[in-house]
Amino acid sequence: xxxxxxxxxxxxxxxLQAVFSAExxxxxxxxxxxxxxxxxxxxxxxxxxxxxRSGGNAADAxxxxxxxxxxxxxxxxxxxGEVPILVYDAKKKEVKVLCGLGRGPLDPRAKEWFYAQxxxxxxxxxSAPVPGAVDACVTLLRVYGTKSxxxxxxxxxxLLDKGGRDWYDKQAVTxxxxxxxxxxxSGSREEKLIAARDRFYKGDxxxxxxxxxxxxxxxxxxxxxxxxxxxxxxxxxxxxxxxTVYKCGPWTQGPTLLQxxxLLDGFDLKAMGHLSDDYIHVxxxxxxxxxxxxxxxxxxxxxxxxxxxxxxxxxxxxxxxGLIDMHRASRERRPGxxxxxxxxxxxxSGNGTESDIPVQDTTTCVVADRWGNFVAATPxxxxxxxxxxxxxxxxxxxxxxxNTTPNHPNSFQPGKRPRITLxxxxxxxxxxxxxxxxVAGGDLQDQTTxxxxxxxxxxxxxxxxxxxxxxxxxxxxxxxFDPNPDRAAAFGTSGGLQLSRRVPRDVRAKLSNRGHKVxxxxxxxxxxxxxxxxxxxxxxYAAGDPTARRHAAVxxxxxxxxxxxxxxxxxxxRRRSEQPKAKAALDHAIIILVEAxxxxxxxxxGGRVYAAKLNEKxxxxxxxxxxxxxEVRIDADSGxxxxxAEKDTTQEEIRKAKRALGATRFTMWYALDAAMxxxxxxxxxxxxxxxxxxxxxxLVAGKVVExxxxxxxxx
Numbered sequence: 001x002x003x004x005x006x007x008x009x010x011x012x013x014x015x016l017q018a019v020f021s022a023e024x025x026x027x028x029x030x031x032x033x034x035x036x037x038x039x040x041x042x043x044x045x046x047x048x049x050x051x052x053r054s055g056g057n058a059a060d061a062x063x064x065x066x067x068x069x070x071x072x073x074x075x076x077x078x079x080x081g082e083v084p085i086l087v088y089d090a091k092k093k094e095v096k097v098l099c100g101l102g103r104g105p106l107d108p109r110a111k112e113w114f115y116a117q118x119x120x121x122x123x124x125x126x127s128a129p130v131p132g133a134v135d136a137c138v139t140l141l142r143v144y145g146t147k148s149x150x151x152x153x154x155x156x157x158x159l160l161d162k163g164g165r166d167w168y169d170k171q172a173v174t175x176x177x178x179x180x181x182x183x184x185x186s187g188s189r190e191e192k193l194i195a196a197r198d199r200f201y202k203g204d205x206x207x208x209x210x211x212x213x214x215x216x217x218x219x220x221x222x223x224x225x226x227x228x229x230x231x232x233x234x235x236x237x238x239x240x241x242x243x244t245v246y247k248c249g250p251w252t253q254g255p256t257l258l259q260x261x262x263l264l265d266g267f268d269l270k271a272m273g274h275l276s277d278d279y280i281h282v283x284x285x286x287x288x289x290x291x292x293x294x295x296x297x298x299x300x301x302x303x304x305x306x307x308x309x310x311x312x313x314x315x316x317x318x319x320x321x322g323l324i325d326m327h328r329a330s331r332e333r334r335p336g337x338x339x340x341x342x343x344x345x346x347x348x349s350g351n352g353t354e355s356d357i358p359v360q361d362t363t364t365c366v367v368a369d370r371w372g373n374f375v376a377a378t379p380x381x382x383x384x385x386x387x388x389x390x391x392x393x394x395x396x397x398x399x400x401x402x403n404t405t406p407n408h409p410n411s412f413q414p415g416k417r418p419r420i421t422l423x424x425x426x427x428x429x430x431x432x433x434x435x436x437x438x439v440a441g442g443d444l445q446d447q448t449t450x451x452x453x454x455x456x457x458x459x460x461x462x463x464x465x466x467x468x469x470x471x472x473x474x475x476x477x478x479x480x481f482d483p484n485p486d487r488a489a490a491f492g493t494s495g496g497l498q499l500s501r502r503v504p505r506d507v508r509a510k511l512s513n514r515g516h517k518v519x520x521x522x523x524x525x526x527x528x529x530x531x532x533x534x535x536x537x538x539x540x541y542a543a544g545d546p547t548a549r550r551h552a553a554v555x556x557x558x559x560x561x562x563x564x565x566x567x568x569x570x571x572x573x574r575r576r577s578e579q580p581k582a583k584a585a586l587d588h589a590i591i592i593l594v595e596a597x598x599x600x601x602x603x604x605x606g607g608r609v610y611a612a613k614l615n616e617k618x619x620x621x622x623x624x625x626x627x628x629x630x631e632v633r634i635d636a637d638s639g640x641x642x643x644x645a646e647k648d649t650t651q652e653e654i655r656k657a658k659r660a661l662g663a664t665r666f667t668m669w670y671a672l673d674a675a676m677x678x679x680x681x682x683x684x685x686x687x688x689x690x691x692x693x694x695x696x697x698x699l700v701a702g703k704v705v706e707x708x709x710x711x712x713x714x715x
Contacts, residue, residue, distance in 0.1 A: 025553045028464045028543035033370050033555030034058070035542040037438075037463075037529035038065050039363040040549040041072040047155035048367055051147060052555050059087065059144035062367040062375035063137045063152040069379055070133070070171070071159050073363040076440065078388075079171055080131035080395035081381030084248045086235060086426045087144055088433045090372035095246045095426055098143075099231040100136025100377075102129035103415045104399050105219035106227065113219070114412050115404045119483035120397070122638075123386060125218035127397040129418065130228045131209075133379065134178075138197040139230040140375070142190050149196045150179040171392030174205055201225045205391055212389035227415070235426075238262055238312055241457050243434070246426045250298040250306040253480065254423040257446040257453075259290040262317045263324070270458045275470060275503055277510035278326065283454070284474050284497055284516070285324045287447060289334060291477035295487065296335035296345065299409030300417040306409065310338035319343035329515035330476075331495045333488075362422060362440035364529045364550065368433070368540055374531070376424035376436040378445065382481070404485045421480045425449050434533055440548075441526030443480050443492075447473040448526035456532065463530040463543035467550070470500035471525040493517060500525060519605060522667050524548040547666075549673065578697070578704045582685045585614045586699055589636035593684045594672040596639070597621060600632035601669070603641055609668035610657045614685040618642055624657045660689045664711040671709045672696060 025042035029035065036048035048065035056064075062085070070079040077083075083100040104110065113126070120127045141152055153175050160172040178196040181203070185195035199205055202225070210222040235246040236254065240261040247254030263286040272279040298306055310316055316338050323334060323343055337345035362380035382396035389395075401418035405411050410419045421442050427435035437452060439445040448471055455466035475496035482490035497516040499508055512518045527548035532541040544550020591599075597612050600621035607625035614636060621632040629649050633642040671694035672684050682698035682705065689695075693708045 025551050027546035027550060028541075028552050029554045030539055030541050031554035031556045032538055032540060034061065035368050035531050035540040035552065035554040036061060036065055037364070037366045037436075037531055037542045037544050037550065037552035039069050039073040039365070039551065040076070042551045042553075043155070043159060044068040044072045044365075045551045045553050048365075049553055049555060050155055051152065052367075052369060054147075054151075056147050056151075056369075057145060057371060058367045058369040058373035058375045059140050060147040060152060061369065062365060062377060063140050063145060063147075064155055065365050065367065066133070066137055066140075066377060066379055067153050067156040067175075068159060069363055069365065071156060071168075073379075074165075074394075075383060076363040076381070077133075077379040078381040078383065078394040078396070079133060079174070080128075080393040081379060082129065082132040082396070082398060082420070082422065083136050083377050083379040084252055084420070084422045084424060085136060085140060085375060085377040086246060086248065086424045086436075087140070088372075088374040088426050088428070088436075089144065090433075093431060095235050095237075095428070097231075097233040097235050097248045098136055098139055099233060099248070099251070099417070100132040100139075101251065101398070101417050101420060101422075102132040102228060103224070103417050104129055104402065104412060105221075106224050106414045107219045107221065108414055110219035111412060111414055118485075119400050119402060119404060119412065121400045121481065121483055123383075123397060125213065125216040125386060125395070127399040128213075128218055128220060128386065128395040129398045130220065130224050131393065131395055132228065132230065133381075134200050135197055135228060135230045138193050139232070142193045143232065144373070144375075148189065149182050149193055153179060167388035167392045167394070169392070170388065170390065174200075174391045174393065177203075177205060201228055208391045209389065209393060212391070212393075216389075236308060236312075240265055242429060243457055244428045245453070246428070247423060249301055250308060251300045251417045251419055252423050253294055253298070253419070253421050253443070253446055254425075255298065255308060255311065256287075256290045256294045257423070257425070257449055259293060259311055259317075260286045260446075260450060262312060263289060263321050264454075266318075266321050269454065274455070274459050275472075275507065277507045277514070280472050280497075280499070280503075280507070280511060281329070281514055281516070282324060282326065283450065284472065284476075285330060287450070287474050288330055288476045289320050289323060289336070291474075292333055292335040293338075295333075295478040297338070297409060298419050299411075300419070303413055303416050304409040307338045310341070311336075313338075313341075315341050316343075327514065329495050329497070329511075331515065333476075333491060362442070362445070364438040364440050364527060364544065366424075366436040366438050366529050366531045366542075368436060368531050368533060368542075370555070372433060372533070374426055374433045374436045374533075376426050376438050378422040378424045378438050378440065380420075380422050380440075400483045401480055403483045403487065403490075405487055406485075408487070419480070421445055423449065425453070427453070432533075432535055434535070436531045437528065439526050439528045443475075443477060444473050444526035448528050451525075452528050452530055456530075463532050463541045463552075467528045467530055467543050467545045468547075470502040472497065472499045472503065473525050474498070498525060522608075523670050547670070579699070579702065582614075582697070582699050582704055583702070585616055585636070586683050586685055588617055589614060591619070591634070591636055591639040593619065593687065594669050596634045596636070597669045597672060597687075599634055599639060599641065601667075603632050603644060604630055608661045608664075610661060611688040612668060612672075612686070613688075622647060622657075624654070624661055627654060627658075629654055629657060657689075660692070660711075663692055664689070666694075666709075666711055668694060671711070674709060675707045 048061035182196035475492035529544035542552035596619040607623035
């Protein structure tokens, strides 16, 4: 019986990609005819390619990719999520923004409750905005595409029909209601698309959602859904070194990247050298200034006056640039005063620390077609504890990106859009599109975008190099997911600078000497994808960081480099006796094992995770630091750290851990992430580094399965 189950599991895993793609989808590709770079599994990229190959354009392919990502990247995106989209229209030669972000609840009781009780930050339907993703996809098809909703959603429905999680059938029913409405509607293609959209926001799906909202204590109602629209807006933009960089408005953090580029325009970054101490220092200091302005001035421009013209002006930029000390890292929060053209509105010591507020990440989507159209999107949902409703729709917690600080531009008002971190990028040169970039990673998104953008503009890297080069980021800014009315308490690590472990030691030391609080990361710093169009050759270069589990492909394939971290699970069924305990513990747990490992890693700076296990109601994480093995216990429900203590073990066990960790290239959390990717619906409950492999146990369809992933190759 166990042998049969194991064979079935392997067949399921190996068949998924074959159904969607005639050729392997890797992390990079070069060719013509169109390109797609997207998320954590190849099926979403394959969905976009399918639409391109059938004659669709970039908008059609992006809609298909986004809809498929609601399944393949669930937890990072969902059908009830949000997605800001940038579109370059080759016919009109212009860039537009599609605001696929829902607003906060219209009910005035929401404001009363939030200001009295605080906006929930750890998972609550009270923090759910209106779902924006469905209308964003339909609007993308209606305004820029050529295909029907039924054609765009077909790859998603095929994936859902294969079965899997308990909400698959429910989401498939909901999506088929929309295709039915489109099919039965009379009139033009546009009118049919509107009929599909209206069934979700005004019809029986909206009625189902309202009942769910009421049952779970949400403030949203059907009137919120009926009032929703995907606004089509002008982007914000600046010119840097002859390139025009486009971002969404100040209801996102997008203008932060543009302010940073304006500041850096006064420095010769190329002469400093890629990843030199001067280069990392000046870029980080510019980011700190831009983040201070973000946190002080940005908000929904439909509710507040955001002085973008002043923030981008030469006079203000020059004044702010003068605050950068090339010899010393700032430890202060220093917003400017653009209304008076003053470099400082005031300064305050940044004494915060990184909070333990749970964040479920975002995913990525960039598409280019053979006609020169580009689409860049950052789909997300921030589910945290929220679960699918009867319609198969899961909504997130994005309202927590607002706050209840009096007179703050990002304070909650009924119907206001939260200032989100989601921030796609399109870049043109001489009026022609050259780059599309999307990054997953919360407050890291525009920082990693800056890394890969400068890699291309300043140092001539194509996407394969740009997305895999070592990166850096700063935590010297407010946490966008912390609604604390005391914004000083929402501040991160003063002077915090995280560097890829591949940044040379001497550079790290020099940055520490300048006053940066340096830490290192062995895994990826955020998750970028990128498409570059070379207008001289007509070739498209697409890539996504393979260590961040990104995928990319082109229509007419020319070449690709082998995936250095492709995971091929080697699994075997485990003893049945483990199943009851594992199921009982996992049914109780809210925080997943990979999140517990990440939190434990933060609690022991410089430590490396050796083993992790869910024991009833808490995770026990073993971390080696120096010559000491520490155990970090984390509550599986709240995610709070319960205890950190030296583990009672032998010197031989410590020597064994040191030998094993010394031969690793990939971290425990990376291996856990990969295992969940490759074993659909698997829930990990134990992991250990043993003989060069991470041995990971997961509960799959009521059975315990063990996966072996090489700690050096990632295979």
